[in-house]
Amino acid sequence: MSDFPKAVKAVIVGGGIVGCSTAYHLAKLGWDVVLLERKKLTSGTTFHAAGLVGQLRSNANVTQLLGYSVELYKRLEEETGQATGWKMNGGLRLACNHERWTEVQRQATTAHSFGLDMQLLTPQEAQGLWPLMRVDDVVGAAFLPSDGQANPSDITMSLAKGARMAGAQIFEDTKVLSVDVEKGVIKGVETTRGRIECAVVVACCGQWTREFARRVGVNVPLVSMQHQYLVTEPIPGIPKDLPTLRDPDRLTYYKEEVSGLVMGGYEANPRSWAQDGIPEGFHYTLLDSDFAHFEPLMELSLGRVPALETAGIKELLNGPESFTPDGNFIMGEAPELKNFYVNAGFNAFGIAAGGGAGMALAEWIAKGEPPFDLWPVDIRRFGRPHFDSDWIRTRTREAYAKHYKMAWPNEEHESGRPCRKSPLYEYLKADGAVFGEKLGWERPNWYADTAHGEEPKDIYSFIRPNWHEPVGREHAAARSSAVLFDQTSFAKFTLKGPDAVNALSWIAANDVDKPIGTLIYTQMLNDHGGIECDLTCVRSAYDEYYIVTGTGFATHDFDWISRNIPEGMNAQLVDVTSAYAVLSLMGPKSRKILQCVTRDPVDNAHFPFGQSRRVGIAGCPVHALRVTYVGELGWELHVPVEYATSVYAALHEAGNVLGLRNAGYRAIETLRLEKGYRAWGSDIGPDHTPEEAGLGWAVKMKTDRPFKGREAIEHQRRHGVKKTLATFVANGDVVLSGRETIYRNGVRVGWLSSGGYGYTLGKSIGLGYVRNSDGVDRDYVLSGEYELEVATKRVPCEVHLAPLYDPTGSRVKA
Known part of the structure; x- marks a missing residue:
């Protein structure tokens, strides 16, 4: 044990693909890194992963992260000399009804927005790429040539070898017994081989992460779910370059393996595992195969791939994997403990995400921030409901079951509700409220006129949904008379103390040193000028502020503010949301x-x-x-x-x-789109500055007062910006929901960050950034001819930099 280190900069716990990728990238950044695996590398869940590598997600940056995985896997074998099993054989996705075909067309447009070459195929063209399948029920298909597949264990071993080549140390059969924390500061870890002093701990423990993190007071909302797939004997005629295939209407996926097929899927009635804890010593272990539970998927697959009827079955694998309540993985620094990072909960796409997730978290650790906005996977998207394992398990079952279900615009989860309720919940329900849910809060989305037969229930659609007219009534009332919104779910904080003014003046981009009773709309910026928070502050006393932010940003914004109070300043932040x-x-x-x-x-x-x-x-x-x-x-x-x-x-x-x-x-x-108000998490965020978002008026540049991000804003004011947020009004009756591609003079320049309908205008509206590497200004934006790609079709549109509506009722011509 003489070679066992006494002190390093960072300890990574977990030797699956994500842990090894994180170690590889941190070591490449010059960090002194140790990876500890309690058993053997890949022995947790990586060894039984199916190994499909798809890239497209609904978020541009998560898609970029997955694209990085592909680029890494392409070069990794040559770099390390260790085989990876990587094949860039492309990925097919089928549509077997017209609604699914609309979804696929919208996914293709999203791919085009994000720079991916997703091609739409006829059933016969798809069959040409995948000759084993029947296509009599197929309406169309999408093909992404840069998707592929890999051998999970080989990829992991290659990453581990690359990590060692860069200086990382990896120890197997070494269990972390505890993390030593003194007064909120990580001091080291105790292991079965001895103690290692360190300042940073990274939990990449897969389905063990929740329990491991809980010991130091960190909440990681994931649970174990059973996931099955079968492996066949060789099937005559299977080409080696067979693309991966996803058949969501039949809930199944396929890939070629040793001249046979892997077939798995996502059942509508999924089963969780280890509700009372993962058994001690569980590793390189599969669960008992459950043929009865898998049979419905098998029956669905036979209608697509008749060769499975006669193919020999090598095995039906049942392996537990970690899944999360929203189907996205969990990454970032824990809000409860500084320098404790998490990279876990990969929902059965850990191989696809592993390369990019390791890169992103390594940069986050080394540089103090992620390489780009990763809000959809940020650990701070969770909150109070996510401490209860039963609630997490209930919601996660629903997320698992929806994995291949239709991804409807504005779809709400149904499980684990109601959880958090306003005092007005029953009154609003009696008035026909149809509720949505955000961070556990029940929030009225719209009101049905039950007296005239409207059903208080969402009926989802890719065209105008059943709430289109009721929302129009509410919109008209807001414009002509008055409406009452229950926004109890707003996150609400108080910042109080002798240094409250100075602390908030540093964190906030706008001038908050105002008279008592003043309300200040402000952003809070990172060092690049990116918008980390978008909120309202009220100067409620000479030494106190009342802060209001969005429901879903409660954990994130509280964490950002509290972490950025300058050292030595006396100011306390308190969450008063429930009051x-x-x-x-x-x-x-x-x-x-x-x-x-x-x-x-x-x-x-x-x-x-x-x-x-x-x-x-x-x-x-x-x-x-x-x-x-x-x-x-x-x-x-x-x-x-x-x-x-x-x-x-x-x-x-x-x-x-x-x-x-x-x-x-x-x-x-709908009302805010007509006015051009921005929404954090879609229109603005860490990748966008106030200058780019048209919010420069809310930055205190006319004062000489320092604030976080000021230098970046000064630089942009001197040198200009390369993207600008604009409003787009579509011609014709089209539905905009966000991620539609923006074309200027026939050239792709961006995508819509949000979209909807403007009832006052009677047209569809979207917000999105116009991008140009040589710079963007007002004249550049307004001089172009614009189109939007909507479900792969080009639609002419008009562009605006001013609001489409003002409170006097006048409108910009649209």
């Missing part, structure tokens, strides 16, 4: 309604835009914020939860004669 309900009263008649229920003046002279006041309503102390996200006069009314129903009743009693109605989040989306 307050929020009723947003919006519309041209909102002032009349509000004045009916309070004696406090709410006229413009006494209560101007961008201000907050304490007002009384029905005996309740209300913190009223004059702000809008829908382009109309309005207030957010922040109410202690015990008063919420009284305030709600008072507002409706006063508003009934003025046309007040309840409205939901889907109306908010």
Whole structure:
């Protein structure tokens, strides 16, 4: 044991493909790295992975990450001399009904947006690439030539060899017994071979990660699910370069292996595993094959590949793998513990993601930030509901079962609900509310007119869904009279202390050193000027701020703010989300309604835009914020939860004669698109600066006050930008949902970050960045002729840099 290190910079725990990839990339960056595997490399779940490598996802950066895996696997064998089994034989995806064909066409457009060559084929063309299959029920297919397959164990061993070549040390049969943490600081790890001092621990433990991280207070929401696939004996006539095949309407996938086939799939009734903990010593182990459970998939596959009826079956493998509640993997620095990183929960596409996930997390560790925005897989997307293993398991079963189901626009999860409810939940439900869910919160998406026979239920579609007209009613009410949104789910924090002003002034890009009662809309930037948070701050006292941000960003934004309070400053951040309900009263008649229920003046002279006041309503102390996200006069009314129903009743009693109605989040989306308001996570994020997003007006560059990201903004103001966010209005009756390709003068320049319908305009609207490596300015954007690719078809559109709607009711011609 003399060669066992006493101290290193980082310890990686777990020797599957993800751990070895992380070690490979960290070592390449010059880090002193040790990887510890409790048994043997690949012995957890990697050894039984199917090995398909697909690239396309609904997010550009996750697609880029998977594309990096392909590029790495292409060169890895030559670099290390270790075989990988990599074959870039392409990937086919079938569509067997017209709705699935629409989905595939939209996926092809997404691929084109992200720079991938996805080709649409006829059934006969697809059969030419995959001669073993029947195509009598196939409508069409998509082919991605750069997809492929690999041998999971060989890829992992090649990455491990590459890691060693770069200086990493790898120890098998070495179990980590504990992580030593003193006063929130990682000091080292205790192992069965002894102690290693380190400052960074990286948990790449697959399905063991949740339990391992729990020991140091870190929550990783994943559970083990059973996943089966069969391997056949050689089948005559199978070409070696047979593409991988996904047949989502039959819930199955296929790849060639040693002149036979691997066939697996995603059952509609999945089975979890190890609900009471993974058995001690479990490694290089498969579960008992469950032929009865696999039989429905087998029957579906026979209709596609008749040769399976007579093929010999080598084995039916049943291997547990880690899955997550939303089907995305989990990456990043844990919000609970500095320098504890996670790279786990790969939902059976760990081989496809392994190369890119290792690269991205290694850069995150070494440079203090990921190489690009990875919000869809960021560990901070989770929150309070994700601490309960039963809730996680329930939601994960649904996510697993939906793996090959139709990916409808705006589809909501159904399991594990309701979880978190506003005090108004039952009142809104009685009014016909159809709820969606965000971070466990039930939020009204739209309201059905049950008195006239509308069913309060989502019916999904790629064209106009059943909520199209009801949302239109809510939209019209917001523009003509008034609406009430229940936005209780907003994340709400207080920042308090003698240094609160100075701390927030450093973190916030806008000027927050304003008089008490001032409301400040601001971004919080990284060192590159990218937008990490987009929120509202209220100066509630000389030493206190009330901060409001989006529901889904509660963990992320709390973590960003708390980590960036300068060292030595006395300011405490507290999450007060559950203490307050929020009723947003919006519309041209909102002032009349509000004045009916309070004696406090709410006229413009006494209560101007961008201000907050304490007002009384029905005996309740209300913190009223004059702000809008829908382009109309309005207030957010922040109410202690015990008063919420009284305030709600008072507002409706006063508003009934003025046309007040309840409205939901889907109306908010249509209203904000007409106004051009940006949404974090789609239109803006760490890859976008305020200058690029048209939000430079909210940055305090006219002051000399330093703030995080200031130098990057100064650089962009001197040298210009290479992308600019614009609004697009489509000609004709097309449905925009985001990721449609933007063409300027026939050249691809970007994609829509969000899309929807503008009821005031009567047209579909999208937001997206126009990109040009030589620079983009106002004249460049407005001088072009634009088209949008929608489900592979080009549609003419108009471009705008100004809002399409203003509160006076005037519109930009569209």
